[in-house]
Amino acid sequence: MNSETSRRISALLAIGLAVAAVYVGWVFIDRHLREKKHEEAVRKKEQESYSPYANQDLNELRILHFYASPSRLTAGQEAILCYGVQGARSVHISNVDEALKPTRNRCLTIKPAASTTYTLEVEGKETASKKTATFVLNVDPPG
Numbered sequence: 001m002n003s004e005t006s007r008r009i010s011a012l013l014a015i016g017l018a019v020a021a022v023y024v025g026w027v028f029i030d031r032h033l034r035e036k037k038h039e040e041a042v043r044k045k046e047q048e049s050y051s052p053y054a055n056q057d058l059n060e061l062r063i064l065h066f067y068a069s070p071s072r073l074t075a076g077q078e079a080i081l082c083y084g085v086q087g088a089r090s091v092h093i094s095n096v097d098e099a100l101k102p103t104r105n106r107c108l109t110i111k112p113a114a115s116t117t118y119t120l121e122v123e124g125k126e127t128a129s130k131k132t133a134t135f136v137l138n139v140d141p142p143g
Contacts, residue, residue: 061087061124064104066133068118074140075113081137082107089125093118115139 064084073079085091088102095116098108102122119134 057087059087059126061085061122061126061129061131063120063122063131063133066118066120067135068110068137071135072138072140075142076111078109078111079137080107081110081118083120085120085122087124087126088122090123092121094121110137112137112139 062085064086066083068079068081070079081093081096082105083091083093083100083103084105085102086104091100091102093100095112095118096108096110100106115136115138117134117136119132121130121132123130
């Protein structure tokens with residue numbers, strides 16, 4: 001085999017390897033994009049089917065949650081008080097001095113000295129409706 005034939009074979013092999021590398025790269029990128037598109041479709045479908053707000057009138061006045069964690073503590077300890085509402089124009093929680101706004105989820109740090117009753121009062125923005133929720137946060141004396 002002469003050097004000219006050897007160069008041609010080397011050039012053809014290089015071109016073949018380049019084409020093969022481009023093809024393999026394209027296959028991997030195409031698979032990745034298809035998987036990503038499929039994952040996005042599945043995620044969107046799951047969000048639509050599992051959303052607690054799917055098929056709801058978001059202007060309907062609702063208390064989504066209202067609780068403290070922990071639900072019992074010792075005097076001097078802090079707790080987290082959380083609330084969430086929908087369709088409300090105003091929010092008030094008894095024994096909380098902070099100005100509150102309607103939101104789907106908000107938590108505040110509280111430090112009651114004794115057992116305290118907390119009442120969440122919300123007023124609807126569409127109608128004159130009101131809703132309330134109440135719980136007692138039990139506080140044990142230190143010791």
